[in-house]
Each structure stands twice: as C-alpha cells, then as structure tokens.
Amino acid sequence: MRPVAVIGAGMTKFGRSEWPLLKLMNVASLAALRDANLGDVKVDGVVVANMGAARLNKQTALASALADSLNLLPAMAESVENGPASGASAFKIGYQAIASRMADVVLVTGVEMMRAVNNLEATDFVASLTHPEAEYIYGVTLPALAGMFARLYMERYGITREHLAMVAIKNHANAMKNPYAHIHQTVTMEGILTAPEAVVNNPPIAEPLHMFDCCPVSDGAAAVVLATQEIAEKLGRPIVRVAGIGQATDTHAVHERPDPTELTAVRLAAQRAFAMAGLSAQDIDVAELHDAFTILEIAESEEVGFFKKGEGHKALAAGVTSLVGKLPINPSGGLKAKGHPVGATGVAQLVELTWQLRGEAGERQVESAKNAFACNFGGFGNNVVATVLTREG
Amino acid sequence: MGNVDELEALLRPPELEMPPYPPKVITLASGEKMVVRQIDREEVPTLLEAIYPLLWVERDYYDIVSARLFGELLAYKRYRVKNEYVLVGLIDGVLAGMVNGHLVDEKVGMSYHTMTIRRGLRVGSHLFAAKMEYHMEFLNQEEVLIVAESPIGFRRWMIEYPLQKKYEVPHELGGGPSWVLTKKTYLAAKPRLVSGSRPVPPELLAGAQTIVLPEEETVKAQVLGGKGGGK
Numbered sequence: 001m002r003p004v005a006v007i008g009a010g011m012t013k014f015g016r017s018e019w020p021l022l023k024l025m026n027v028a029s030l031a032a033l034r035d036a037n038l039g040d041v042k043v044d045g046v047v048v049a050n051m052g053a054a055r056l057n058k059q060t061a062l063a064s065a066l067a068d069s070l071n072l073l074p075a076m077a078e079s080v081e082n083g084p085a086s087g088a089s090a091f092k093i094g095y096q097a098i099a100s101r102m103a104d105v106v107l108v109t110g111v112e113m114m115r116a117v118n119n120l121e122a123t124d125f126v127a128s129l130t131h132p133e134a135e136y137i138y139g140v141t142l143p144a145l146a147g148m149f150a151r152l153y154m155e156r157y158g159i160t161r162e163h164l165a166m167v168a169i170k171n172h173a174n175a176m177k178n179p180y181a182h183i184h185q186t187v188t189m190e191g192i193l194t195a196p197e198a199v200v201n202n203p204p205i206a207e208p209l210h211m212f213d214c215c216p217v218s219d220g221a222a223a224v225v226l227a228t229q230e231i232a233e234k235l236g237r238p239i240v241r242v243a244g245i246g247q248a249t250d251t252h253a254v255h256e257r258p259d260p261t262e263l264t265a266v267r268l269a270a271q272r273a274f275a276m277a278g279l280s281a282q283d284i285d286v287a288e289l290h291d292a293f294t295i296l297e298i299a300e301s302e303e304v305g306f307f308k309k310g311e312g313h314k315a316l317a318a319g320v321t322s323l324v325g326k327l328p329i330n331p332s333g334g335l336k337a338k339g340h341p342v343g344a345t346g347v348a349q350l351v352e353l354t355w356q357l358r359g360e361a362g363e364r365q366v367e368s369a370k371n372a373f374a375c376n377f378g379g380f381g382n383n384v385v386a387t388v389l390t391r392e393g
Numbered sequence: 394m395g396n397v398d399e400l401e402a403l404l405r406p407p408e409l410e411m412p413p414y415p416p417k418v419i420t421l422a423s424g425e426k427m428v429v430r431q432i433d434r435e436e437v438p439t440l441l442e443a444i445y446p447l448l449w450v451e452r453d454y455y456d457i458v459s460a461r462l463f464g465e466l467l468a469y470k471r472y473r474v475k476n477e478y479v480l481v482g483l484i485d486g487v488l489a490g491m492v493n494g495h496l497v498d499e500k501v502g503m504s505y506h507t508m509t510i511r512r513g514l515r516v517g518s519h520l521f522a523a524k525m526e527y528h529m530e531f532l533n534q535e536e537v538l539i540v541a542e543s544p545i546g547f548r549r550w551m552i553e554y555p556l557q558k559k560y561e562v563p564h565e566l567g568g569g570p571s572w573v574l575t576k577k578t579y580l581a582a583k584p585r586l587v588s589g590s591r592p593v594p595p596e597l598l599a600g601a602q603t604i605v606l607p608e609e610e611t612v613k614a615q616v617l618g619g620k621g622g623g624k
Contacts, residue, residue: 118544185513188424195420197588200522201515202422212422 001099005232006240006389008036008225009354011347014182014339016115017219021057025066025111028221028344032351033070036225037235038105043225045097045106046077049090050343052125056116066109076103083129084292085378086110087222087346088385092245094226104228110347111221122217126342129379131253143214145254145380146293147206153261153295154208157310161208165193166316167294168212168336174323175333177363180348182218182339213294218339222348240357243279243371244388246272254380263303265384266375270304273373273386281305284327284388285369286356288349290377291334297321300375301329304386323364331356331364346376350387357391406475409496414480414527417589418597421514427482427489428593428601429523437470439604440479443488443510446609452617454543455508461542461566462506465493477505480527482520483601490516492524494537502528502537503565507546510607512615518549522587529579538571540564550574554582 010031017024025048033043048063059065063077076097082089087110094106114122127141135145153159168187175181192202192212202210232239248268251257257264274280281304289304291297298312306327307315315321321329332338332352335345353372355361374387416430432440444466447459468474476496482489489511494504504524509517528534539556541547550556551572560570593601607615 119548183513185423187422191420191422191424196590197420197519198422199585200519200588201420203585 002101003229004095004098004226004242005229006224006242006350006354007227007232007235008032008034009223009351010035011180011222011344011351012220013180014218014220014341014344014348017113021053021059021062021111021113022065022069024113024219024221025062025109026069028111028223029066029070029107029109032107032109032223032225036227038225041105041227041231042075043072043105043107044075045094045103046072046075047090047094047106047108048077048079049082049086049108049110049347050079051081051083051086051112052342053111053113055125056122057113062111072107082383083378084126084290084340084342085346085376085383085385086343087348088350088374088376088387089247089346091224091226091347091350091387092247092385095242095245098226098228104231106226107223108226108347109221109223110344112341112343113219114217114341115219119217134253134255141206142292142380143206143209146295147209149254149260149299149380150208150213150293150295153299156261157313159295159298159313161193162189163298163313163316164209164213164294165189167291167297168192170316170322171291171297171330171334171336174331174364175337178333178338181333181337182216182220183333183337187212209293209295215292215335215340218341220339220341220344220348222344222351224347224350224354238358239392240354241390241392242387243390244273244275244277246270246274246276246386248272248384250382252379252382261299263299263381263384265381266300266303266377266386269384269386270373270375273388274305277388277390279371279388279390281373283371284373285371286331286353286366287327287329287373287375288332288352289329289334289375290345291330291336292340292377294336296377297329297334297336300377304373304375323366328366331361331366346374346385349374349376350389353389357389405472408476409499411476411478411496412531414478414523414531415591416593416598416601417523417591418593419519419589421484421516423514425484426597427484427516427519428597429480429482429520429589430601432479432481432604434470436604437466437479439606440466440481440488440491443606443612444508446612447616450613450616453545455616457542458506458508462491462493462508465505469493478527480520480523481604482516483604484511486600486603486605487607488604489514490520492520494524494528496532496534497538500535502532502534504537504539505566510612510615518553518586519588521549523589525574525579526587529576535576537574538562538564539574540566540569540571542566553586554578
C-alpha cells in the first residue's frame with residue numbers, strides 16, 4: 001500500500017444552518033479543495049459520510065450530487081452510512097482507494113443537517129442505531145444508554161458529577177477559541193453544578209447526565225482532501241500523513257457485553273490504529289475523542305491507552321487533558337461544544353487534527369503537535385474507527 | 394368638546410393595585426449574575442430600541458413575538474392595557490431578556506411574551522419562571538393563562554411545567570385556546586424551575602439600574618445562532 005496524506009481541510013461553522021444540505025457540503029468541500037490547492041491535479045474520488053439525510057432531509061445519493069455540483073465528474077463517488085462513525089469510515093474508504101492505487105486524490109466530506117427536525121425527532125433518529133428489538137422498542141435513546149453507562153462507570157471508578165462537569169467546562173472553553181464551534185459559551189462549575197440555580201441551568205437529561213453533559217444537535221459539514229504522498233510533497237507545505245487507521249465492532253445491544261463499562265471496540269480500534277502507525281498511545285500529542293456525552297471522553301481516554309482504566313478522571317482533574325496540558329483532548333471543543341452533526345463529526349475531528357499538526361489552529365493551537373489521534377464512536381460503541389495522523393518533517 | 398383629561402381617563406383601562414416585583418439575582422450557567430427586576434414606563438423606549446431590529450427575524454418566531462411585544466410595551470407606556478408589568482434580565486447591566494404579562498382580574502393573570510436576547514443560558518426559562526413567581530407569590534393569583542407562539546415556547550411552558558389545557562378560555566394573543574398554570578402546578582414545578590436569591594447585593598442592583606443595550610449585531614448574532622460558513 002502506498003502512503004496517503006491529508007492535503008486539504010475545511011469545514012462550515014457548526015450550529016443551525018439556513019443553507020440546504022447540498023450547499024453545506026459544497027462550502028466545506030470547496031474550503032478543503034481551496035486549501036489543497038491542487039492546480040491541474042484532478043479529484044478522482046468522492047466519498048460522502050452521512051447518517052440521516054434520507055430520513056431528515058429527504059435526500060439520498062449525496063456523493064453523486066456533490067460530485068456533479070462541484071464539477072468533479074467523472075470521479076467515482078459513494079456515500080457511506082456508519083452511524084455516528086460515518087465520518088471516519090468515509091475517511092478510511094478514501095484512504096483505501098488511494099493506498100490501493102484506485103485513486104490519487106479523494107475528497108472526503110461529512111455532512112448532517114439534523115436541525116431540519118425538532119429535538120425529539122432528532123433524538124429518535126439517532127436512537128434508530130440501537131438494537132431494534134432489544135433496545136429501541138423499549139424507548140432507549142442514546143442519552144439513556146449514556147446515562148446508564150455513566151452511572152455504572154461512576155460507581156466503579158469513583159467519578160463524580162464534578163468530573164463530568166470538568167469535561168464540559170474544558171471543552172466549552174476550547175470551543176470559545178474555535179470559530180467553527182456550535183456553542184460559544186463558557187460554563188462554570190458554579191453555574192452548572194454548585195449554585196442553587198444549577199438545578200434550572202443544567203436540568204437532568206438522563207441521570208446522572210444533565211444538559212451540559214450532552215452534545216448539542218447540530219448541522220454542519222467538514223471535508224478533507226486525501227492524496228498520494230507524491231502529490232502532497234509537491235505542495236511544499238507540512239505533510240500530514242495518515243499513519244494508522246483501526247476499526248472494530250462490538251455487540252449491537254449493550255446489555256450483551258460481558259462488562260458494559262468496557263468499550264472493547266474503542267480499545268481494539270485504537271490498538272489497530274497504533275499498530276499500523278508503529279506508535280503507541282504515549283506518542284500522541286493531541287487527540288479528538290468522541291465526547292457525545294462527557295462520560296465518554298473520560299472512558300475513551302482510558303480505553304485508547306492514554307490513561308489506565310479508572311485513571312482518566314484523575315488526569316482530567318490534574319489538567320493533563322487541558323489545552324496547555326501534557327495531552328490536550330478535544331482542543332476543538334469536542335462534540336460537546338463544537339457540535340455533533342453526526343455524519344460530519346468524524347471528518348471534523350480529522351480537520352481539527354490536520355490544522356493542529358500544521359500549526360494552523362489559531363488560539364487553540366497545541367504546541368509542537370506531531371502525532372494526533374481521533375476516536376469516532378459509532379452506535380453506543382458497537383462500531384468504532386480510530387485514526388492516527390502524523391506530521392512529517 | 395369634553396375635557397381632555399376626562400377623555401383620557403375613559404380611555405385608560407381601570408387598574409388594580411399591584412405590589413411591585415422585588416428584584417432578585419440568578420447565577421447563570423456561565424457564572425454570570427443576572428439581575429431580574431421590574432421596569433417602569435420611562436424605560437420602555439430603551440426596550441423598544443432593543444426589539445426593533447428583531448421585527449424582521451423569522452427564526453424561532455422572533456418577528457411575531459417582537460411585533461406583538463412592541464405593541465404591548467407601547468400600550469403599557471401609554472396606559473392602554475390593564476395592569477401590565479414588564480420584567481427584565483440584566484447581566485452587568487446589559488439586557489439579556491424580558492417578559493411581560495397583565496392581570497385579567499385579581500385572581501387570574503395572563504402571560505404575554507418572553508423574549509431572550511442572550512441565548513444558550515436558559516435566560517428565557519429563568520425570566521418566564523420569574524413572571525410566574527410574580528403572579529403566584531407576589532400578586533397572589535390563582536392561575537395564569539398562557540399560550541405559546543413558537544415550538545420552543547411550547548416545550549418550555551406547556552411541557553416542562555407542565556401546563557393544563559383551558560381551551561374554553563380564548564387567550565388575548567390571537568384568540569387561540571389558553572393553557573393554564575395553576576398555583577398547585579406552580580408550587581410543584583418551583584423547586585426545579587424557579588430560582589434566584591433576594592435581596593440583590595447593593596452593588597449588583599446599582600449596576601442594573603440603567604439598561605444597557607447590546608450592539609445590534611451582537612443581538613442578531615445571538616438570536617440567529619450558528620450559520621454555515623467556510624474557513
């Protein structure tokens with residue numbers, strides 16, 4: 001397999017879009033293509049990540065639409081649906097196309113327009129990824145699964161609501177430095193946990209998770225351009241190489257797992273990505289983890305090997321994962337505050353890490369970042385894609 | 394020609410005695426302190442200035458809420474509505490939101506509007522709760538008639554409290570069927586929806602005496618929220 005690099009990255013501001021779906025894709029894709037500065041080199045592949053346009057926006061075959069809209073014909077094009085991990089799955093397919101010599105340049109775009117429907121319908125739409133007979137029909141939603149997971153995790157490892165709030169406070173603060181973030185609002189421990197008014201400010205969603213433990217419902221798109229190392233070298237800028245990709249699956253129904261606090265697919269996906277990259281978790285300088293719920297940032301930080309099991313919240317409390325800590329996690333604001341347009345999330349994580357590795361992340365730049373890691377968590381951990389990017393030179 | 398003052402007196406709806414709303418302070422999720430206080434008629438033009446740019450903002454029904462609120466504030470200023478009151482939320486003196494309503498009679502109140510300028514901090518939820526607190530605890534009313542003009546309002550009031558249907562009573566806003574908050578429902582919802590403390594520390598209260606308006610662009614950005622845009 002030949003090496004593959006990220007040569008372009010772009011995204012829309014996450015939030016609530018008044019643009020139609022196709023325009024969202026176009027804007028993010030054009031930003032990435034401009035960034036790639038391809039000149040006469042043609043894009044010969046388009047992969048679009050999306051989870052729910054058929055249901056939410058009455059639109060299908062997004063990749064075909066994007067290829068035509070951007071005048072990329074006759075590039076091969078396909079859409080990828082892998083739940084909330086659609087973004088990193090699309091990235092993986094783009095990588096495979098180039099590595100296997102099927103293509104030289106591939107545009108990978110993730111998009112979701114969830115605010116076309118109300119919050120109840122959006123929650124129901126996401127819940128459609130749960131087991132239809134063991135979970136969904138009983139009214140299980142993702143916040144409900146995360147709530148049960150959080151309760152067990154907290155009991156077992158001594159995590160408190162204060163630790164969960166620390167994740168929210170950190171990621172909201174990071175998002176304040178990210179012009180693309182959905183939520184530009186600092187939150188404080190007093191305001192969301194300790195003041196008497198916190199009962200109103202931060203109401204329960206699925207105990208022990210409260211509103212500020214949950215990501216918002218967002219619209220948005222993100223895109224990267226992948227190319228051969230040879231093409232990347234001609235661009236004369238820092239090369240961000242795709243060093244490793246790992247993917248793993250777990251049981252569809254959470255209750256079938258021997259220990260529901262073990263995110264086995266996260267652990268295996270990370271191990272595979274690190275093995276492919278020839279790196280370990282200790283080599284990572286910056287990470288984007290899938291914090292759809294605050295508890296997930298803590299749990300994933302342990303499963304991928306950054307911290308021992310049960311130690312993630314201690315590292316968080318010690319400031320290790322802050323923007324100026326030893327291992328900054330979610331400098332973009334994460335799903336928690338940057339937002340979570342599900343199909344776009346995995347790509348947006350890689351956009352952020354590309355900017356970080358190039359030193360282009362502005363106020364939220366992590367100093368001297370060379371190796372970066374992303375965890376895109378599909379289902380409730382039943383399909384996970386991990387990616388390692390490395391800056392060369 | 395009759396006496397002008399007599400005519401004006403005929404034009405003004407008769408009013409009931411209303412004890413003032415005692416100001417309170419609420420700690421928001423951001424840690425900022427929002428002072429909630431009642432305004433008087435002289436402050437109405439300042440609020441009109443804040444509302445004016447939102448008259449054409451369709452998102453989340455800001456246009457209709459702004460237009461109706463504009464008229465209600467003018468009616469209050471010029472004594473053309475019975476027993477209206479207006480509460481504002483101020484963060485460092487800057488207007489974060491406003492609510493208004495009026496008394497139908499001694500026992501029944503009517504909620505008019507809730508407008509949030511600073512979004513994302515549950516300012517509207519806090520101010521609506523303050524409005525209900527005024528009706529129930531300071532005006533000692535038995536029930537408040539309410540309608541929602543937006544889905545957000547419906548979720549906040551009808552579902553969160555939850556309100557009961559009182560469809561046989563048309564609401565003044567559009568003549569649609571009313572919902573009602575009873576004292577019993579209010580007291581049940583109070584622990585999770587009504588917050589804030591009194592008295593307001595003097596320095597905070599002093600800082601909330603003059604309403605400062607946020608920049609028009611800031612208001613629009615806050616109200617409109619995130620839009621798409623490339624790097």
